[in-house]
Amino acid sequence: MSGITLNRPEELSNSLADLAKTTGQSANYLTRDVLRDYIEHEKALTTQIELAVKEADQGKFVTGDQVAAMRARRWSTR
Template structure:
């Protein structure tokens, strides 16, 4: 395993230590877990953006009806 050193603001360092203690983990483990999740999220998001750009470059766009349907679904989910 490779080591890394981070300089954190005191409030963030304290929050990390408190949360790690509450969860019975070390601050290093919790930070590693959070970084792993963040990196996976960013990789997925980047892949989705790259695919969307490729599709746009190919002229593949949603129709007005598809956009309206998506908005209707989103609004109905958020209404409840």
Template sequence: MSGISLNLPEDLSNSLADLAKTNGQSASYLAMDVLRDYIEHEKALTTQIELAVKEADQGKFATDERVAAMRARR
């Protein structure tokens, strides 16, 4: 495992330490866990965006009716 050093604002550092203590974890472990989740989320989002752009480039768009139906469900 390789190391990394971060300079965090004091409030964020304190929040991280408090949450880690509450969960019985080290701040390093909690930060690693949060970073892992964030990176996986961003990778999935990027993949979805790339697919949407590819489909748009192919002329695949939702019809006005489909968009209206999706809005109506919300």
């Protein structure tokens, strides 16, 4: 395992320490957990963006009517 040094503003450091105390987890564990989640989220988002760009380059777009129908379905259930 490799290590990193992370300089945190005092407020963030205090919040992290409080959360660690509340959850019974170490600040290092929580930091790794958040970093892992962030990386996975960004990887998934990047993949989705790359796919969307590829589809756009191929001329695949939805019509205004399709967008309106999607909006109507989404908002009609709320």
